[in-house]
Amino acid sequence: xxxxxxxxxHLAPIALILLAAATITNSAxxxxxxxxxxxxxxxxxxxxxxIVDGEKMINEEDxxxxxxxxxxxxxxxxxxxxxLHEEMEEDVDATLARWARSYTHENIINGGGHxxxxxxxxxxxxxxxxxxxxxxxxxxxQEISGDGTHFIxxxxxxxxxxxxxxxxxxxxxxxxxxxxxxxxxxxxxxxxQTQSDSFTTMPCGRCVGGQREDVCxxxxxxxxxxxxxxxxxxxxTAYEARDYIYVGGANEEMVRLGLQDAGGTDxxxxxxxPLVFACQTEALGWYSSQVRDGIMGFSTxxxxxxxxxxxxxxxxxxxxxxxxxxxxxxxxDMRGAGVVTLGGYNPKILDAPLVxxxxxxxxxxxxxxxxxxxxxxxxxxxxxxxxxxxxxxVVKLNFDEELFNAKNGGTILDSGVPLLIFDESIHDTFMxxxxxxxxxxxxxxxxxxxxxxxxxxxxxxxxxxxxxGVDKSFNPxxxxxxxxxxxxxxxxxxxxxxxxxHYMEYNPSTNTYRAKISLDGKLGSFLGMCV
Numbered sequence: 001x002x003x004x005x006x007x008x009x010h011l012a013p014i015a016l017i018l019l020a021a022a023t024i025t026n027s028a029x030x031x032x033x034x035x036x037x038x039x040x041x042x043x044x045x046x047x048x049x050x051i052v053d054g055e056k057m058i059n060e061e062d063x064x065x066x067x068x069x070x071x072x073x074x075x076x077x078x079x080x081x082x083x084l085h086e087e088m089e090e091d092v093d094a095t096l097a098r099w100a101r102s103y104t105h106e107n108i109i110n111g112g113g114h115x116x117x118x119x120x121x122x123x124x125x126x127x128x129x130x131x132x133x134x135x136x137x138x139x140x141x142q143e144i145s146g147d148g149t150h151f152i153x154x155x156x157x158x159x160x161x162x163x164x165x166x167x168x169x170x171x172x173x174x175x176x177x178x179x180x181x182x183x184x185x186x187x188x189x190x191x192x193q194t195q196s197d198s199f200t201t202m203p204c205g206r207c208v209g210g211q212r213e214d215v216c217x218x219x220x221x222x223x224x225x226x227x228x229x230x231x232x233x234x235x236x237t238a239y240e241a242r243d244y245i246y247v248g249g250a251n252e253e254m255v256r257l258g259l260q261d262a263g264g265t266d267x268x269x270x271x272x273x274p275l276v277f278a279c280q281t282e283a284l285g286w287y288s289s290q291v292r293d294g295i296m297g298f299s300t301x302x303x304x305x306x307x308x309x310x311x312x313x314x315x316x317x318x319x320x321x322x323x324x325x326x327x328x329x330x331x332x333d334m335r336g337a338g339v340v341t342l343g344g345y346n347p348k349i350l351d352a353p354l355v356x357x358x359x360x361x362x363x364x365x366x367x368x369x370x371x372x373x374x375x376x377x378x379x380x381x382x383x384x385x386x387x388x389x390x391x392x393x394v395v396k397l398n399f400d401e402e403l404f405n406a407k408n409g410g411t412i413l414d415s416g417v418p419l420l421i422f423d424e425s426i427h428d429t430f431m432x433x434x435x436x437x438x439x440x441x442x443x444x445x446x447x448x449x450x451x452x453x454x455x456x457x458x459x460x461x462x463x464x465x466x467x468x469g470v471d472k473s474f475n476p477x478x479x480x481x482x483x484x485x486x487x488x489x490x491x492x493x494x495x496x497x498x499x500x501x502h503y504m505e506y507n508p509s510t511n512t513y514r515a516k517i518s519l520d521g522k523l524g525s526f527l528g529m530c531v
Contacts, residue, residue, distance in 0.1 A: 062316045063343045064249035068324070069151040070337035074164055149418055149529045150324060150337055152296055155246045155262040157196030158269050162262075165296040167322065167340065169415040172301035172366050173225065174245075175238060175278035176294025184283045191293075193241065193279065198269055201279075202240035208276050208303055225278045238278035246272030249342075273312040276303065298322075298415070299366040306342060321345040322415055324529060355481045355494040356467035360410045369410030371465040372525065373401055373493055375426070376486075377458040379437050385461065385481045385497040394461070394486075395433050399426045407524030417528030420460075420503055420517045427519040434458070446512040449504075454513060457500035462527070466492040502530050 154163045163176055177184040179192045193199040202208065204216035207223030217224050223240035246262055250271035259265060280294070297304045298320065302311075309315040321341040345354075361369045375397045382388045403425045405411055422430065434442040437458055463483055476491040477484040483493040504513045516530050 060346065063341050063346060064247075064315070065346075066152055066248040066340045066342065068167065068322075068338040068340055069153065069164070071149055071151070073337070074151050149416060150322075152247055152340065154296065155268050155272075156191060156275075157193070157243050158198040158266050159195070159264045160246065160262045160266070160268050161191055161195070163191065163293040165294050167298060167415055168295045169298045169322070169368060169413065171295045171297035171304075171416075172299045173278045173297045173303050174275060174295065174305055175225075175236070175280055175297070177283055178238075178241070178279040178281065181280050182282050184280065189293075191279070193243070196243055198274075199241060199243045202242055202276060207240055236278075236280050236283040238280040240276055241279035242274050242276045244268035244272045245275040245277075273309060273314045275305070275308055295416075300361070300368070301366040304366075309342065315343045317343050319344045324415075353479055353481070355479065356470055357464040357494040358467050360465070362409065365409075367408075368413040369408065370413060370527075371401075371405055372411045372462055373465055373490060374463040374487065375399070375422075376461040376463070377433055377437055378461055378497075379458060381456050381500055382459045382497070383499045383501065385495050393437075395437060397426065397429045397433055399429050404525055407521075411525040411527060413527050415529055417526045418516065418530070419526070419528050420498065420530050421521040421523075421526040421528065422517070422519050423521045423525045424519065430519055442515070444515060444517075446507075446510065446514050448511065449513050454500050454504050457504070459500070460498040460503065462496040462498065462531075463487060463490075464494045464496060466490065466494060496531065498531055505530075 150167045151164050152167055154165050155161065156163055165174065165176065177190040179190050179194060181190050184190055201221075202223050204220040204223060207216065215224055216222065217239070225238045225240060226236065246268040250267070253271060254260075254262070254267065259267065262268065298306060301307070306315065306318055306320050310318040321344065322338070323341070324338040357370055359368055360371050361367055377395045377397070378387070379393045379395075380389070382392065404423045407423065431442055463486070466482075470492050472492060476482040481495045481497075482491065483495060484491050486495070487493060503515060503517050505516050506513055
């Protein structure tokens with residue numbers, strides 16, 4: 001993974017480059033750029049982001065840029081702005097609880113003592129109903145994101161139907177409700193597969209999803225897929241289906257055809273590709289959210305959106321970049337919220353060299369995991385890793401790095417998590433050092449602050465273990481976002497600066513700020529969208 005970030009006032013693009021591996025090896029890249037194929041372990045990565053002795057630099061014509069939509073824009077389109085205002089009034093514990101409803105903690109599942117949740121799936125016979133927490137050979141598709149913070153407009157089928165899908169780097173599958181889905185929410189209009197000439201159901205024997213062996217229904221006609229969580233017992237049931245999908249990249253061709261919008265046309269079939277997705281037949285609890293139509297999976301699973309594009313020869317490289325804009329909403333400003341670049345990254349969006357860090361996920365895991373080695377506070381703030389003025393002191397927090405990273409086998413990167421979640425083991429040192437530096441206790445409540453006061457709050461600097469293939473022939477002291485002299489034992493580690501403009505959320509209706517940081521992470525450590 002590689003890291004590069006920039007920020008200008010309250011317009012704060014956050015670029016994350018990830019290498020999303022289909023069968024993930026222990027070497028992947030993040031800025032956020034992701035790659036869906038294992039990288040050549042003999043490749044070396046230099047600090048400017050070029051992979052040498054391996055793949056060549058990516059040409060712009062190999063990239064597809066897709067606009068991201070903010071949560072606010074989706075809520076406004078659906079006349080649900082009251083939900084956003086309610087969320088801004090939440091304290092961080094309420095936000096954490098709301099997000100955690102969708103978190104599947106694999107250690108609980110594998111550790112025994114699981115909670116039983118029987119699936120009353122109306123599409124299965126009584127003798128087919130199963131306990132989805134029991135290891136019965138069924139595929140449990142991972143989905144650990146919340147309602148979503150950023151969204152993509154997608155057009156599916158022939159003729160095309162519009163879907164608004166939450167971008168989730170923690171989801172293995174693209175999944176959304178289909179016609180006939182029960183309890184899928186009163187506002188969402190399910191995808192009507194009966195109106196698409198190109199829709200097909202994946203037959204038994206050609207099931208593609210999951211990390212376990214393929215599972216068919218009792219009649220051996222469909223590939224059954226399920227998603228669930230342990231917190232509020234929300235769940236969904238689906239079957240694998242395939243249809244054409246289009247998300248962008250053919251703007252010039254559409255102009256020549258006189259098309260301004262893909263809806264109701266054959267654009268997905270002309271310019272898209274056939275995507276295998278989870279066609280939901282039942283969605284309960286959070287999964288019936290009225291905020292978005294479904295999720296678009298960007299994990300490292302072979303079923304992820306990017307991997308399927310590569311398998312269909314629509315992308316040359318199995319990588320993608322998420323560049324978020326953490327834009328403060330002034331009035332009803334609902335402009336774009338960034339861009340997803342499929343196929344790699346565009347160096348034009350970066351104003352700092354890429355620094356590559358290690359994806360420590362084990363073979364077969366599909367999440368993006370890093371090892372956080374150290375965390376620092378920099379006095380007086382600053383929008384990047386480079387100090388804005390002389391004399392800004394930096395203090396290292398005293399915590400057990402192994403304990404901090406232990407619960408999930410590392411710190412998880414997830415685009416759908418709305419918070420910066422630190423493991424509870426860091427609570428005491430975080431609070432103590434904050435009070436020393438700021439002069440008052442860290443507050444989770446609403447605060448009346450000026451813009452200058454926010455910008456002067458400490459910048460949080462996270463040190464992340466370096467990529468195994470980093471080129472060590474150069475001097476890391478010459479690269480600003482490498483540890484260098486800050487950690488002589490690990491000088492090639494990446495440094496990620498998180499200014500207060502990222503971790504403090506502004507509510508224009510009350511003219512207050514609130515920290516989007518949790519120090520009570522009993523589920524482990526997560527670097528969410530605000531990073």
